[in-house]
Amino acid sequence: MALDDRKSHFTFVGTRPNRPDGLDKVTGRARFGADVTAPGMLFGAILRSPHAHARIVRIDTSKAEAHRDVKAVVTRADFADVPFKPGLEGEFWNVLENVMAGEKALYDGHAVAAVAASSALAARDALKLIEVEYEVLPHVTDVDKAMAPDAPVIREGAADYSVPEGMHPNVVRYHESGHGDVEAGFAEADLVIEDHFVTEATHQGYIEPHACLASLGADGKGELWCCTQGHWIVQKTCAALLGIETAQLRVTASEIGGGFGGKTTVFIEPVALALSRKANRPVKIVMSRSEVLRATGPTASASMDVKIGMKKDGTITAAQGVFRLQGGAFPGAPGDMTAMCAFAPYNLTNVRQVGYDVMSNRPKQAAYRAPGAPMGAFAVESVIDELCKKLGLDPVEVRLKNAVREGTKASYGPTYDRIGLVETLEAAKAHPHYSAPLKPGQGRGVACGFWFNHGGETSVSLALSEDGSAQLMVGTPDIGGSRASMALMAAEVLGIPYENIRVTIADTATLGYNDVSHGSRVTYASGLATIKAAQHAVEKLCERAAAKWGIPVDAVKWENGCAVPSGPNAGDFDPLPLAEITADMGRTGGPISGHFEATPEGAGVSFGTHIVDAEVDPETGKTSITRYTVIQDAGKAIHPAYVEGQFQGGAAQGIGWALNEEYIYGEDGRLQNPVFLDYRIPVASDLPMIDTVIVEVPNPGHPFGVRGVGETGIVPPLAAIANAVSNAAGVRMRQLPMSPPRILAALKGNG
Amino acid sequence: MQYHRPASFAEASDLAAHATGITRFLAGGTDVLVQLRSEIVTPDTLIDIKAIDGVRDITRHADGSWTLGVAVTGAEMSEHPQLGREWPGVVEAMDLIGSTQIQGRATPVGNLCNGSPAADSVPAMVAAGVMATVTGPNGDRVVAVEDIPTGPGKTSLAQGELISALHIPARGANGGDAYLRFIPRTEMDIAVVGVGVNLRVDGDTITEARVALGAVAPTVLLVEDCARALIGTTLDDAALAALAASASAACKPIDDKRGTIEFRTEVAGVLAKRAAKIAYARAKGETA
Numbered sequence A: 001m002a003l004d005d006r007k008s009h010f011t012f013v014g015t016r017p018n019r020p021d022g023l024d025k026v027t028g029r030a031r032f033g034a035d036v037t038a039p040g041m042l043f044g045a046i047l048r049s050p051h052a053h054a055r056i057v058r059i060d061t062s063k064a065e066a067h068r069d070v071k072a073v074v075t076r077a078d079f080a081d082v083p084f085k086p087g088l089e090g091e092f093w094n095v096l097e098n099v100m101a102g103e104k105a106l107y108d109g110h111a112v113a114a115v116a117a118s119s120a121l122a123a124r125d126a127l128k129l130i131e132v133e134y135e136v137l138p139h140v141t142d143v144d145k146a147m148a149p150d151a152p153v154i155r156e157g158a159a160d161y162s163v164p165e166g167m168h169p170n171v172v173r174y175h176e177s178g179h180g181d182v183e184a185g186f187a188e189a190d191l192v193i194e195d196h197f198v199t200e201a202t203h204q205g206y207i208e209p210h211a212c213l214a215s216l217g218a219d220g221k222g223e224l225w226c227c228t229q230g231h232w233i234v235q236k237t238c239a240a241l242l243g244i245e246t247a248q249l250r251v252t253a254s255e256i257g258g259g260f261g262g263k264t265t266v267f268i269e270p271v272a273l274a275l276s277r278k279a280n281r282p283v284k285i286v287m288s289r290s291e292v293l294r295a296t297g298p299t300a301s302a303s304m305d306v307k308i309g310m311k312k313d314g315t316i317t318a319a320q321g322v323f324r325l326q327g328g329a330f331p332g333a334p335g336d337m338t339a340m341c342a343f344a345p346y347n348l349t350n351v352r353q354v355g356y357d358v359m360s361n362r363p364k365q366a367a368y369r370a371p372g373a374p375m376g377a378f379a380v381e382s383v384i385d386e387l388c389k390k391l392g393l394d395p396v397e398v399r400l401k402n403a404v405r406e407g408t409k410a411s412y413g414p415t416y417d418r419i420g421l422v423e424t425l426e427a428a429k430a431h432p433h434y435s436a437p438l439k440p441g442q443g444r445g446v447a448c449g450f451w452f453n454h455g456g457e458t459s460v461s462l463a464l465s466e467d468g469s470a471q472l473m474v475g476t477p478d479i480g481g482s483r484a485s486m487a488l489m490a491a492e493v494l495g496i497p498y499e500n501i502r503v504t505i506a507d508t509a510t511l512g513y514n515d516v517s518h519g520s521r522v523t524y525a526s527g528l529a530t531i532k533a534a535q536h537a538v539e540k541l542c543e544r545a546a547a548k549w550g551i552p553v554d555a556v557k558w559e560n561g562c563a564v565p566s567g568p569n570a571g572d573f574d575p576l577p578l579a580e581i582t583a584d585m586g587r588t589g590g591p592i593s594g595h596f597e598a599t600p601e602g603a604g605v606s607f608g609t610h611i612v613d614a615e616v617d618p619e620t621g622k623t624s625i626t627r628y629t630v631i632q633d634a635g636k637a638i639h640p641a642y643v644e645g646q647f648q649g650g651a652a653q654g655i656g657w658a659l660n661e662e663y664i665y666g667e668d669g670r671l672q673n674p675v676f677l678d679y680r681i682p683v684a685s686d687l688p689m690i691d692t693v694i695v696e697v698p699n700p701g702h703p704f705g706v707r708g709v710g711e712t713g714i715v716p717p718l719a720a721i722a723n724a725v726s727n728a729a730g731v732r733m734r735q736l737p738m739s740p741p742r743i744l745a746a747l748k749g750n751g
Numbered sequence B: 001m002q003y004h005r006p007a008s009f010a011e012a013s014d015l016a017a018h019a020t021g022i023t024r025f026l027a028g029g030t031d032v033l034v035q036l037r038s039e040i041v042t043p044d045t046l047i048d049i050k051a052i053d054g055v056r057d058i059t060r061h062a063d064g065s066w067t068l069g070v071a072v073t074g075a076e077m078s079e080h081p082q083l084g085r086e087w088p089g090v091v092e093a094m095d096l097i098g099s100t101q102i103q104g105r106a107t108p109v110g111n112l113c114n115g116s117p118a119a120d121s122v123p124a125m126v127a128a129g130v131m132a133t134v135t136g137p138n139g140d141r142v143v144a145v146e147d148i149p150t151g152p153g154k155t156s157l158a159q160g161e162l163i164s165a166l167h168i169p170a171r172g173a174n175g176g177d178a179y180l181r182f183i184p185r186t187e188m189d190i191a192v193v194g195v196g197v198n199l200r201v202d203g204d205t206i207t208e209a210r211v212a213l214g215a216v217a218p219t220v221l222l223v224e225d226c227a228r229a230l231i232g233t234t235l236d237d238a239a240l241a242a243l244a245a246s247a248s249a250a251c252k253p254i255d256d257k258r259g260t261i262e263f264r265t266e267v268a269g270v271l272a273k274r275a276a277k278i279a280y281a282r283a284k285g286e287t288a
């Protein structure tokens, strides 16, 4: 029979084989969003609002339509007629409003019309022939200003039931949670610090701009190729926005050049489909970088107040936070997530957290690794660092003293199962980095971070071939090396080499529904489903062996890729290898495959601790990160190199967010820096080698102990870097990014 | 759009003189093509000057002075065995531009004529006293590099005029130059402040100096007060403080997404000091 679950003694799991997509990627054979063409294909281009907030009085597309190379022009009117599903509601309506403006343009870059033409150049030129009359309205892009009584209203009636009465209509969701009595807790403290923190919006910065190729016929049947983190959500959303049946749209996910949460929704895909339907030709759309920055989802920006009380021995007596997040012109800023994650690493008797979701005239925010958590950690971990400094306490010891463990009631409600925060802190304390001497001008910072992780709807199919190789179909686009991890987990169960397993990201027509690759869920949930699907196949393999040997199936066990007689029949027959069973499968009962579908619930939360050294040039305010160590609980690292890659990526993106990345809006509400020249992502030479320590505290909710690792790694960096920079500069930095002008101003005392 | 590939500067000048609409010369194209593709500037006439004889030549004359052809790239300057030994500041300024790919195309002439106040090679060239030959409908004239840019994106070149060569003076004895820029990252960024310093010493005493600032005013500035702060000194602390104060005083920067007025003003002084120390060490034959 199939293997029992296990947490140790692995053959394949934990090794570091070459990635299956490596050769394709280094030779250019991999096909990304923009790499496909179709016969008769047209090129789409999108006209975007130059205004932050404006009523669309009139759109005249007649001149563009008259252009000889133009085959279709669409505006919102081409989406409104949806006979199959009239009256879109909720998030579908929000997405439609975002991909094509209705009555108002809500931010600089908001799509207002689109054309399809026979060349990309003609499409671009045709956009200039579209006349749009705008009535410019007052705008607001700052979260605090958007909540103020006199702020322009983005949309009346967008708030849900959670918002207390009397708040500005731009406040659309409200979250409050916690336990104990914070006032009593603060009264017990020897020192209470309360501070205000601000972070700017940053973009996920994936290297591949959004791209798609769409084809939709008058019969309502369509094909869509696109670069996405989840093609079923694309299928479902596009079908709703275009008024067709979900199953009639087949969506294939391309190879993906990064997503980080930003490709979990649609932007150009419904537009390309609408253009295709109108032109009756395939339409390709590829975004430029400035379209990506102006019109796809950055993170929320945040304004936060955090208050923490501590005893002289380092015990936290109470903690309280108010987190206001601006998420653009639509509901969705993860103020609730920020609030719930902010104090999650600490065992608190008294804690209260409040989160606001606020709308402003900015692009609709999208998820970005652990959405909402990094900002909250920045505020909380900064205050803890200040408390440690003022009380003369070691920051790691203080965190250990207050750290959550198995059985602790979390700040956001539930009781923790087995978790690994203490293990990461112990590893930090023992790491040579933590005790290494600092040079003059350098400072060290530490911070912890938490993320929930997620399960989600998952289907996996595994089919064995006659020659004993296996093909595995998963539905979660590979954004972090998951094909390698899936193959390792399948190899572990089947007992055949990693190289004999080909993993494919199946399209929507070939596999059941799969949620997006988000929430660090893929290695956990698709991994769990892969193991179960492989076990399902193993059951069938054992049945075939039992039939061949004429013994009961429960007298057959699976060992090292072979069926083996066991129990009373042990030793009666030679082990029967997988390939011998599959060679005969056509004659012994037909094809052998394994399937699994579920919504696994045991994702297992994850914690990390980061140590950072920073050096600040006191004359220019320029920071360099001189040393960085990431320590995080992975539950079980299936492919350790990929786990390290996730840790390092979180640190690298965190360095960008902390030091230089920011959305800069002018007085006119336009984005000032929609190019990589001025939207300053770190370049390779900005980064130190990033050291990693994988802690493995197995997750009881996964057969092999896996916890997701994709998101936790971006939670501590903002705080850890801010602590290091503040310690190096000798002045507390409470606003991100800590760009040189801001640091220099702080050093000169006028910041 | 009309594309031309003239064989002489006279022909290039003639084409430009008779063109209507927007005209651009195509040297490396690292500004022109980028602006074209991002729809910032769509020229009506594009005149590629790379087919003219001698445009890729780097020539050292008998008197020690240099002539650079107008298509000479950053990479060719860095790889030249002697240019960087005599004019390390000019070469390091050009070398800061872009990446390896950009270095293979980008030219100092393009950097100058694009008219960006933040152009990296320009403060170094101004400090070095580089001159340009300008060819136009009325023949040639020779102009100091600092007189070419007149404001962001603007130059003093009239319609039909183009630069046909750059001239770097002879280095001479006991001279050194240096260029430093401030960017928030380590590369692939645009100068928030740039400072070029060129000086000559007699023993420990500075006898000649030119200091140019970039990205702190609508054009690159040649700052006389900075030179005065240095000449006659041994670059002691008082001289450095005076230099920094003069550099900061000369700044007329803007507040923008790349830096604040206060920041640019302060950092111009800091970089002036640092660049002066490097140039001074080089002038004295020390490694810096």
Ligand SMILES: Cc1cc2nc3c(=O)[nH]c(=O)nc-3n(C[C@H](O)[C@H](O)[C@H](O)COP(=O)(O)OP(=O)(O)OC[C@H]3O[C@@H](n4cnc5c(N)ncnc54)[C@H](O)[C@@H]3O)c2cc1C
Residues within 6 Å of the ligand: B023, B024, B025, B026, B027, B028, B029, B030, B031, B032, B033, B034, B049, B070, B096, B097, B098, B099, B102, B105, B106, B107, B108, B109, B110, B111, B112, B113, B114, B118, B119, B120, B121, B157, B161, B162, B163, B164, B188, B189, B190, B191
């Ligand atoms: C990725 C990237 C990074 C960059 N980094 C930097 C940087 O760090 N620092 C920096 O300063 N710049 C930078 N640049 C800008 C650019 O590379 C430089 O300005 C470069 O020196 C331009 O030279 P070019 O030969 O490519 O000019 P082109 O693009 O060919 O021309 C630029 C301008 O000069 C004019 N011109 C060219 N030749 C002549 C002539 N003979 N006579 C009159 N006018 C002429 C053209 O009409 C045009 O207006 C960068 C550009 C890119 C794309």
